[in-house]
Amino acid sequence: MRSFVVTTALALYASVVAAQQSSGATSYLAKEVPIARTNLIANIGPDGSKSQGAKAGVVIASPSKVDPDYVYTWTRDASLVYKAIVESYSRGEDDSLRNRIDQFVDSQAYLQTVSNPSGTISTGGLGEPKFHIDLTAFTGGWGRPQRDGPPLRATALIGYSNWLIKNGNTSYVQQKVWPVIKLDLDYTASNWNYTGFDLWEEVSSSSFFTTAVQHRALVEGATLATTLGLTSLATTYKTQAANVLCFEQSYWNPSQGYITSNTGGGRSGKDANSALASIHNFDPAAGCDATTFQPCSDKALSSLKVYIDSFRSIYPINSGIAANKAVATGRYSEDVYYGGQPWYLTTAAVAEQLYDAIIVWKAEKKIAVTSTSLAFFRQFASTVAEGTYASDSATYTTLLDAVTAFADGFIEIIAKYTPADGALAEQYHRSTGAQLSAKDLTWSYAAILTANAARDGHAQESWGAAGLTAPATCGGNQGPTVGVTFNVRAETVWGENIFITGSVDQLKSWSPDNAIALSPANYPIWSVTVPIPASTRFSYKYIRKLDGKVTWESDPDRTFESSASGSSSTNDQWR
Numbered sequence: 001m002r003s004f005v006v007t008t009a010l011a012l013y014a015s016v017v018a019a020q021q022s023s024g025a026t027s028y029l030a031k032e033v034p035i036a037r038t039n040l041i042a043n044i045g046p047d048g049s050k051s052q053g054a055k056a057g058v059v060i061a062s063p064s065k066v067d068p069d070y071v072y073t074w075t076r077d078a079s080l081v082y083k084a085i086v087e088s089y090s091r092g093e094d095d096s097l098r099n100r101i102d103q104f105v106d107s108q109a110y111l112q113t114v115s116n117p118s119g120t121i122s123t124g125g126l127g128e129p130k131f132h133i134d135l136t137a138f139t140g141g142w143g144r145p146q147r148d149g150p151p152l153r154a155t156a157l158i159g160y161s162n163w164l165i166k167n168g169n170t171s172y173v174q175q176k177v178w179p180v181i182k183l184d185l186d187y188t189a190s191n192w193n194y195t196g197f198d199l200w201e202e203v204s205s206s207s208f209f210t211t212a213v214q215h216r217a218l219v220e221g222a223t224l225a226t227t228l229g230l231t232s233l234a235t236t237y238k239t240q241a242a243n244v245l246c247f248e249q250s251y252w253n254p255s256q257g258y259i260t261s262n263t264g265g266g267r268s269g270k271d272a273n274s275a276l277a278s279i280h281n282f283d284p285a286a287g288c289d290a291t292t293f294q295p296c297s298d299k300a301l302s303s304l305k306v307y308i309d310s311f312r313s314i315y316p317i318n319s320g321i322a323a324n325k326a327v328a329t330g331r332y333s334e335d336v337y338y339g340g341q342p343w344y345l346t347t348a349a350v351a352e353q354l355y356d357a358i359i360v361w362k363a364e365k366k367i368a369v370t371s372t373s374l375a376f377f378r379q380f381a382s383t384v385a386e387g388t389y390a391s392d393s394a395t396y397t398t399l400l401d402a403v404t405a406f407a408d409g410f411i412e413i414i415a416k417y418t419p420a421d422g423a424l425a426e427q428y429h430r431s432t433g434a435q436l437s438a439k440d441l442t443w444s445y446a447a448i449l450t451a452n453a454a455r456d457g458h459a460q461e462s463w464g465a466a467g468l469t470a471p472a473t474c475g476g477n478q479g480p481t482v483g484v485t486f487n488v489r490a491e492t493v494w495g496e497n498i499f500i501t502g503s504v505d506q507l508k509s510w511s512p513d514n515a516i517a518l519s520p521a522n523y524p525i526w527s528v529t530v531p532i533p534a535s536t537r538f539s540y541k542y543i544r545k546l547d548g549k550v551t552w553e554s555d556p557d558r559t560f561e562s563s564a565s566g567s568s569s570t571n572d573q574w575r
């Protein structure tokens, strides 16, 4: 009895002393969290007060109708929002969320069947980034496909399935939830190695966030498949998960100490992409494992510092803030969207990554400082050396206190630029701090809720990251390709040749310099056969080259969908 009292008192003392949370962040969150909950629900159909016209279970990105028009449902936003809802429901915070989650399941089961510009349910349509809120296809131009949507949706629904199974409702999983998850996992297993647009919808290449969330979904999907007795599917997912994990390692830039966000796009690659990947792949059982870039891994912490520092001098609202204190952060420093401003959800992601790290350090009762994370930790203790610091050491206490204050600092930045009514738009201005772009962004609210949960010490459920190792050589899953023969009738002058380029890698990603030459063997029909990923919709154009001068065909772009197997051909006329 006596010893119980003593230990409890010591534990309390330790938690008070070792992790003094800032009262500014505490009081802001006490007020903001209920507002965020209310405003998030307002953006979900069928009865959300700000989402009239949205079908049941449909998350609108924001009620902003113009400048920008965000009254659409993005699979990424909706899945991240529902991931947060499922976590909250699983923690027993609000039983009324159950019905909403079921509505999300039903809405997505239908949405998967809607043919759209990326394809049909079986030809790539799951990679379509956004839809109208009545669940019809959006057919305007957009950066498509985006391959993070299906794995993020799978992760949200796997979280729900795991809760259902734990609570004795496996049949609901089998009948309703698993069919949706399976389609998303099958898509991910067969398409992860194809390029697509990044989470910011701008760069078409491979992207760390996308790769990381694909890996997670395949790992936990394999486990769920095993639980449901689907062993051969589980094997397929596991095999591809290992390939993805291998590829995932390649984003790390060892000389600069950060995770490069995109394989294309010509930017520095310092991007909120990596912090978002860490928080959405957090697995407390994996400790500070760097293979899956856990929040407290040396690579993720190093990357976080590089990312944060990239905003210190570019936003006027950050000027005068000490180099080791929290600042406003945005998507990436080269951003020009709405003038390139800080975002609430990226600033919250920084705080959340640090809170996740703190959860693990406390659970493991130690902090490891490696050569990779040294610069991160030296911000807070200039003489700290590589080594492992146990919780009874002074260094542990110093670092834990400092990181706690640092994390809370990001919440205080958000607090400073939150208007009195607690509404959170997408961005806040780099000079004035005033909100701008989409008002009431659903993802902003979700970001506050998940950061707050992590600050309160709630770890996310494990998904199987513990002990994973990346294979030494990467198994390339190039996926099936099929031959497409491009035939175009074109009259040419002497010395002039016909080339093709288009939206897929195999057609050189719209590069006139690297465009593929056609053969005039059957002049005036010019032809070439190119292996193209199967069941893929893409666009292309022919170009003429004469003495180094390039002439494109007139608009619009041509489109074609490759077959699932066999081969196919076009019968085009120069225009």
Ligand code: NOJ
Pocket (backbone or CB within 6 Å): 199, 200, 201, 202, 337
């Ligand atoms: C709209 C996208 O949602 C946004 O991410 C992007 O930055 C802009 N288009 C500009 O391309």
Ligand code: NOJ
Pocket (backbone or CB within 6 Å): 061, 070, 074, 076, 077, 199, 200, 201, 443
């Ligand atoms: C623009 C963001 O870049 C993108 O990630 C998001 O999906 C859309 N806005 C909708 O919120």
